[in-house]
Amino acid sequence: MKKRAASDPRKRKGLTIVHTGDGKGKSTAAFGLALRAAGNKMKVFILQFMKGQWKAGERKMFSQMEPMVEFEAMGDGFTWDTNNPEQDRQTASKAWEIVKPKILSGDYPVVILDEINYVLNYRFLDEDEVLDTLRNKPESVHVICTGRNAPPALIELADLVTEMKCVKHPFKEQKIPAQKGIEF
Amino acid sequence: MKKRAASDPRKRKGLTIVHTGDGKGKSTAAFGLALRAAGNKMKVFILQFMKGQWKAGERKMFSQMEPMVEFEAMGDGFTWDTNNPEQDRQTASKAWEIVKPKILSGDYPVVILDEINYVLNYRFLDEDEVLDTLRNKPESVHVICTGRNAPPALIELADLVTEMKCVKHPFKEQKIPAQKGIEF
Numbered sequence: 001m002k003k004r005a006a007s008d009p010r011k012r013k014g015l016t017i018v019h020t021g022d023g024k025g026k027s028t029a030a031f032g033l034a035l036r037a038a039g040n041k042m043k044v045f046i047l048q049f050m051k052g053q054w055k056a057g058e059r060k061m062f063s064q065m066e067p068m069v070e071f072e073a074m075g076d077g078f079t080w081d082t083n084n085p086e087q088d089r090q091t092a093s094k095a096w097e098i099v100k101p102k103i104l105s106g107d108y109p110v111v112i113l114d115e116i117n118y119v120l121n122y123r124f125l126d127e128d129e130v131l132d133t134l135r136n137k138p139e140s141v142h143v144i145c146t147g148r149n150a151p152p153a154l155i156e157l158a159d160l161v162t163e164m165k166c167v168k169h170p171f172k173e174q175k176i177p178a179q180k181g182i183e184f
Numbered sequence: 185m186k187k188r189a190a191s192d193p194r195k196r197k198g199l200t201i202v203h204t205g206d207g208k209g210k211s212t213a214a215f216g217l218a219l220r221a222a223g224n225k226m227k228v229f230i231l232q233f234m235k236g237q238w239k240a241g242e243r244k245m246f247s248q249m250e251p252m253v254e255f256e257a258m259g260d261g262f263t264w265d266t267n268n269p270e271q272d273r274q275t276a277s278k279a280w281e282i283v284k285p286k287i288l289s290g291d292y293p294v295v296i297l298d299e300i301n302y303v304l305n306y307r308f309l310d311e312d313e314v315l316d317t318l319r320n321k322p323e324s325v326h327v328i329c330t331g332r333n334a335p336p337a338l339i340e341l342a343d344l345v346t347e348m349k350c351v352k353h354p355f356k357e358q359k360i361p362a363q364k365g366i367e368f
Contacts, residue, residue: 013360023346025203025213028220032212032242035219037365039241057223058216065245110365142366159354162207167345176197176343181221181294182326 014109014141015159016134020117020150023164030112030144031058037142038068042109046071047099049092049147050080050115057181070108072098085124092124106138117147120154131157198293198325199343200318204301204334207348214296214328215242221326222252226293230255231283233276233331234264234299241365254292256282269308276308290322301331304338315341 017033019026034044046062048071062069074080074095081087103111119125131153134143145154155161170176178184201217203210218228230246232255246253258264258279265271287295303309315337318327329338339345354360362368 013354013363015354015360015363015366017366018351019209020351021349023348024344025209025216025346025348028216029209029213029348030216031219032209032214032216033366035215035245036212036241036368039244040365042241042365057220057226060223061219061249142363155351158352159360160208161351162209163349163351164207164209164213165205165347165349167202167204167339167347168342170197170199170343176199179197179199179326181224181226182199182201182217184220 013159014137014139014143016157017142017144018117018150018155018158018161019144019146019164020148020155020161021163021165022148023166024169025164026146026148027114029162029164030114030146031062033144034062034069034110034112035065037110038065041068043067043107044069044110044112045099045102045108046112046114047095047102047116048073048114049095049119050074057184082122088122088124092119095119096125096130100133103133103137103141103143106141109140110142110144112144113146115147116145117150117154119147120151121147121149127151127153130154197343198321198323198327200321200341201326201328202301202334202339202342202345203328203330203348204332204339204345205347205349206332207350208353209348210330210332211298213346213348214298214330215246217328218246218253218294218296219249221294222249225252227251227291228253228294228296229283229286229292230296230298231279231286231300232257232298233279233303234258241368266306272306272308276303279303280309280314284317287317287321287325287327290325293324294326294328296328297330299331300329301334301338303331304335305331305333311335311337314338 037044221228
């Protein structure tokens with residue numbers, strides 16, 4: 001009976017979650033979910049598609065959470081060069097080839113594809129390939145996709161979509177520079 | 185010269201940040217900021233105004249981050265009873281009396297007032313008292329206020345406001361129950 005309950009799709013359903021919009025908090029909320037999952041002894045894999053955002057405090061904290069949290073940061077050894085779309089596509093593919101088997105393995109109940117929306121929007125990754133993988137992921141796996149301009153087909157497929165909307169931004173309106181511990 | 189740079193308001197400005205809206209990620213993004221700040225060796229104080237949300241994975245992880253992260257959860261020993269507004273006001277006041285000196289002390293570069301928007305919206309706390317404290321906080325302190333229906337005066341005062349907007353929600357539309365590691 002217990003087994004039946006566990007396999008009941010109404011009880012356990014790996015969600016595809018999208019954080020999009022022009023506001024703050026898309027990645028930060030995903031990292032908060034990583035924290036929550038790790039606290040529940042659920043393994044988390046984070047792939048950071050964008051370069052150089054990992055000088056942040058998160059990196060240090062996630063390092064301390066290993067092995068519950070594993071991450072791969074594209075800033076290390078990968079380069080993006082939007083003047084060279086072919087190279088960008090190769091960079092994106094390399095990143096995808098790292099994370100796709102992590103999603104499909106079922107070993108990580110939570111997988112974060114940080115800034116993948118950006119990568120999809122710029123067509124650096126094949127949308128169908130990504131969507132197929134999300135459709136065929138193990139039932140138990142939650143995947144969180146972050147970034148501006150999530151493609152409509154991803155929003156359509158997703159279970160949970162939140163738009164982070166910028167209502168007021170100090171760095172634009174008040175010319176206050178980015179603050180350590182908040183922005184990085 | 186160094187001292188002047190440090191006191192230059194363009195260099196260092198404690199932000200008042202609001203996460204509001206009907207979508208997910210308001211508290212989660214605040215907790216992600218806590219993670220980032222702690223990783224930058226900035227002390228964080230979290231006051232959770234709402235009851236009983238601290239069976240979550242965050243609690244375990246934040247416990248491991250002590251003393252960089254300190255938290256006070258109103259679920260422990262405090263009770264909310266919306267049939268008894270007077271008692272609710274007392275509960276809110278007790279919580280506020282804990283966190284107000286933490287904000288004003290300057291000992292915590294990051295203070296999270298989780299679900300305070302809800303409490304202000306229901307008038308369980310005096311709005312002027314809270315806004316005055318935010319106006320008079322030490323220059324170096326960032327305060328993050330989360331919850332639905334942030335009062336207009338708080339939005340007006342805040343430096344950074346993000347609305348988390350629900351675009352799609354599985355538990356409402358697809359009758360999927362809340363998922364461990366995601367919802368709690």
